[in-house]
Amino acid sequence: MDVIEVIVTKRDGGELSTQHIDWVIDAYTRGEVADEQMSSLAMAILLNGMNRREIADWTQAMIRSGERMDWSMLDRPTADKHSTGGVGDKITLPLAPLVAACGAYVPQLSGRGLGHTGGTLDKLESIPGWRASLSNDEMLGVIRASGAVVCAAGTGLAPADKKLYALRDVTGTVESIPLIASSIMSKKIAEGTGALVLDVKVGSGAFMKNVDNARELAETMVALGTDAGVRTVALLTAMDRPLGRAVGNALEVAESVEVLAGGGPEDVVELTVRLAREMLELAGVSGVRDPADALKDGSAMDAWRRMISAQGGDPDGLLPVAAESMTLEVPSTGVITKLDAYAVGLAAWRLGAGRARKEDPVSFGAGITLHVKPGDVVREGQPLMTLHADETSRFDRALQALEGGYAVGEAGSEELLPLVIDRIT
Ligand code: URA
Numbered sequence: 101m102d103v104i105e106v107i108v109t110k111r112d113g114g115e116l117s118t119q120h121i122d123w124v125i126d127a128y129t130r131g132e133v134a135d136e137q138m139s140s141l142a143m144a145i146l147l148n149g150m151n152r153r154e155i156a157d158w159t160q161a162m163i164r165s166g167e168r169m170d171w172s173m174l175d176r177p178t179a180d181k182h183s184t185g186g187v188g189d190k191i192t193l194p195l196a197p198l199v200a201a202c203g204a205y206v207p208q209l210s211g212r213g214l215g216h217t218g219g220t221l222d223k224l225e226s227i228p229g230w231r232a233s234l235s236n237d238e239m240l241g242v243i244r245a246s247g248a249v250v251c252a253a254g255t256g257l258a259p260a261d262k263k264l265y266a267l268r269d270v271t272g273t274v275e276s277i278p279l280i281a282s283s284i285m286s287k288k289i290a291e292g293t294g295a296l297v298l299d300v301k302v303g304s305g306a307f308m309k310n311v312d313n314a315r316e317l318a319e320t321m322v323a324l325g326t327d328a329g330v331r332t333v334a335l336l337t338a339m340d341r342p343l344g345r346a347v348g349n350a351l352e353v354a355e356s357v358e359v360l361a362g363g364g365p366e367d368v369v370e371l372t373v374r375l376a377r378e379m380l381e382l383a384g385v386s387g388v389r390d391p392a393d394a395l396k397d398g399s400a401m402d403a404w405r406r407m408i409s410a411q412g413g414d415p416d417g418l419l420p421v422a423a424e425s426m427t428l429e430v431p432s433t434g435v436i437t438k439l440d441a442y443a444v445g446l447a448a449w450r451l452g453a454g455r456a457r458k459e460d461p462v463s464f465g466a467g468i469t470l471h472v473k474p475g476d477v478v479r480e481g482q483p484l485m486t487l488h489a490d491e492t493s494r495f496d497r498a499l500q501a502l503e504g505g506y507a508v509g510e511a512g513s514e515e516l517l518p519l520v521i522d523r524i525t
Pocket of ligand 1: 280
């Protein structure tokens with residue numbers, strides 16, 4: 101097979117055959133197809149798209165590039181959730197132990213943050229002693245001990261995606277629905293979960309800025325999962341404003357623990373419970389225990405403590421706190437009509453909560469605490485948000501990111517997406 105023929109076929113708007121796709125993914129993983137050739141093909145795909153058959157073949161070829169995990173030895177069904185990423189999206193932290201407490205096992209391979217969206221592993225690593233890298237046997241041990249495991253994907257899982265994702269990141273080819281869908285689903289299918297709930301975020305703080313694109317991505321991923329034998333549904337959810345009141349690694353862990361203790365912000369609780377019900381229903385264990393009860397009676401908290409301890413973490417350990425803080429005030433009396441997710445995410449990132457290159461460390465204590473949310477009635481001078489950073493020199497650029505990112509106006513003039521916009525099956 102000739103790589104130029106594959107590139108030119110897609111460049112000219114043609115359809116790639118199954119043989120083209122199988123060959124190019126395998127040859128790229130082995131190093132026979134060079135990065136510049138693959139980046140040219142990725143750009144042709146971004147510009148000309150792929151049809152459903154091509155996307156399914158692309159996904160299967162990436163799964164076959166590595167190992168496929170198997171949880172059939174477990175005595176309960178498995179369910180997982182994947183979020184396309186957002187600002188303040190800490191839902192995995194309370195959700196995984198909650199679903200475990202209600203009767204399904206949750207084997208979750210997660211990632212680190214890049215850019216303005218945070219990564220689940222970075223959040224959990226702010227817990228003293230917690231370890232993200234586990235062998236397959238250790239994963240099984242954590243699942244058996246606590247019902248849920250959240251850890252880093254090993255190098256053996258969809259290595260073609262690992263290589264291609266890094267290439268897309270530096271060649272302007274991330275924002276392609278076929279490439280995003282196949283990238284996410286190759287990892288989730290290879291992870292071996294029996295049921296999967298996708299949380300596709302919509303709005304300024306998400307990959308998908310509008311509902312139509314988010315719906316197309318969700319439908320593509322649901323079809324890929326279902327065809328691969330994974331029971332899959334997707335929710336489209338709001339990311340026009342941050343989720344919850346905490347943005348930043350340790351701050352989000354603390355908020356998740358509040359949710360597990362039966363409190364926490366309304367939107368985080370509502371989405372956690374909704375996603376848990378979806379996962380349990382897909383796994384076939386709904387009706388045994390309701391997730392809202394498991395948050396109130398402490399059983400989800402017990403599962404969380406077991407899960408953190410089984411990965412070396414101290415659930416009672418003190419979380420890192422940033423050395424410096426600065427509180428902004430509400431500029432005028434009225435109602436919060438806008439609190440833009442991207443502006444807050446970018447500001448938190450500049451405060452040190454995120455990384456610019458994947459090798460960079462994150463500051464665990466850095467981030468933003470929101471004292472008000474859209475729709476709140478406010479008075480001039482009351483606290484709006486607190487910025488946290490290890491150095492005061494970070495505040496200026498964070499403040500620049502927040503310019504125009506919030507507004508106070510008249511009641512009823514706020515335009516907010518509903519928390520759950522749609523459900524795709
Ligand atoms: N997350 C992924 O895993 N892959 C993408 O392409 C985009 C987001």
